[in-house]
Amino acid sequence: MRVRGWACALWLAILLCAPAEGEVVPHGFVQAGYAARITGAALPSGGGDFLVGEERLQLSLSGAIPAGAGGFSAKVDFFHDAVTGKTGLEIRETYLDLGGGKIGARVGRQIITWGTGDLLFINDVFPKDWTALFTGRPLEYLKIGSDALKVSAQVGAVGLEAIAVPFFEPDRLPSAERFFFFDPFPEVTHRTSEEPRSDLGNTELALKVSGLLSGWDLALYADRGYYRTPSMVPDSTAVPPSLSLRYPRRNVYGVSGRGAALGGVVSLEAGYYDSREDRSGTDPLLPNSQALFLAGYQRQLSADFTVGLQYYGERTLRYDRYLSSLPPGFPKQAKLRQLVTARLTRLLKYQTWKLSLFGYWSPTDEDFYLIPEVWHSLADGVWVSAGANVFGGRSETSFFGQLDKNDNVYLNLRYEF
């Protein structure tokens, strides 16, 4: 019955795709992706080496709404996950565009990307799938759609984006079924997720004001929403002991600038995370407020060879209170957590080959994460990518260090039509 349901949906989609009016042409891709752990370590949960084994069909339709009223776009993925044996459907994006010109609205599930970082995010507060990154899935899968209303306006040289997201979407993080990671409460197996309820009052609101000044892209950001990574709040009075995964309220205020300088592109970004449920910094289970900043520099060293460098800092505020309330045995975050990243990209053979290396290294956490990749276009619309995700660190509790046993290699093949 379940399979038949998907078959019907697929059939319907194809029917809708038929370009009867000659206006709407179906596009999409067929993709196979695999990732396997190469450390040989056996998961306590019983999971095997494969982190990803999936076949995926994306159907994409987009076009104009008659009479110049706007447009629409829908991207729907049908997939089979061979690791779990599950078959499913994922609405990547489905939205309507109304208006346009000076003012317009985009309503529906949509991917929103803000900020200037390269795999570092300060003001891009929108949902992300970190497992996609850690398993080498194509980069677009790092981003998850938001079910949102976005109003865009252009007032002279100033662009405005106002976004309302009534439905909370958490980040997707590695799960114990497939990944090794640090868990501060390994003995508590009864866990409940407490996502913010879809109430009007809980609606996330985000605003971006942007403009171009002397060749520099400048932007101001504000967001009233939630942390998308849960805080673990144990309830020791419950029998058996239980743990709730909570998403504390957070406001974000930020600024960014990007422009041509020093023979390349320079980007600067900063943000302030106001942890609204722990402003005093005394609750050890909730995040403290933080000041974050990054500086990036990208430069073309020669034809088809580009280098990008970034420095990122994350300063925990009320650090003394954080230290004094931190339960014994818990890993301690540095007052100023720092990260450096580098990206090398080399295109070869009329850009049909791309060799790239992306690396994170944290001098404060003493951990790293490397992503070497080879990408090759076999023909127009057909490509294959193969690479590795390599994690390491001095401690098994730091951000990348905890993933040490998950080193994996991956392979993706895609035909786009």
Add this chain to the structure above:
Amino acid sequence: MRTIRFVAAALIAVSVVAGGEVRAQGTQSPPAEEIMRRVQQAFYYAGQDLTAKVGMRLVDKTGRERRRTLSMLRLNAKEGHNQKYYMYFHAPADVRGTAFLVWKYPDKDDDRWLFIPAIKLVTRIAARDNQSSFVGSDFTYEDVSGRDLGADAHKLLREEAMAGRDCYVVESNPKAAAAFSRKVSWIDKTSFLPVKEEYYDVQNDLSRVFTADEVNEIKGHPTAVRRTMKNLKSGHYTEVVFENVDYDAGLEEGLFSERSLQTPPARWIQ
């Protein structure tokens, strides 16, 4: 400045109209710099704005073919030589919806933005090296949007017929290190479009050859609607066809903005 340019243009116009007869009597041809200035005007700056649908065929030595289709919009600044380009890719499927914005300045590095539709990302790209291949073709960024005239020393070698056209033959030598050591151009005396260009590498071997294969006059502007760049070393070549070319369509400044990257201007990218 403007007056000087006008006078120079008028002088050239006179010499062109006067034709071979004057030269036969020993009158000098226009200086090479002036010829190349006219080439730049005719080839990269024609009209106040340009719209076109561009088809590219990338063919390797075994005959394997890849294709690119894009809409191109170009707007000249009202004063000076700054230009803005907007390109929207229709094909192949894996780059469909990708849009590219360039603000070009003759005297400093371009500003370039790229929109990646799958993640709705507008990013800035470093633009130091204009010798990089444009979308994997045999054309470089510089070939697409023009090379700074002052970057080369130009010399008029001779005058001769090429592909049935009376041409000036001009040699250009880069003043600083470049991807080519010299370029020889056959310039149509009437249209001031290059009929053929030969690029020599640092070993002084012929490395790339450009040919304008078909020239049509559109709104009074001779336009190379079919052109080829062949790489003699790799045997790879790229043929570019300009369709639906229009000049002075009234493109507005606002089209060349981040907004057009995020939301392509449907009216202009058919």
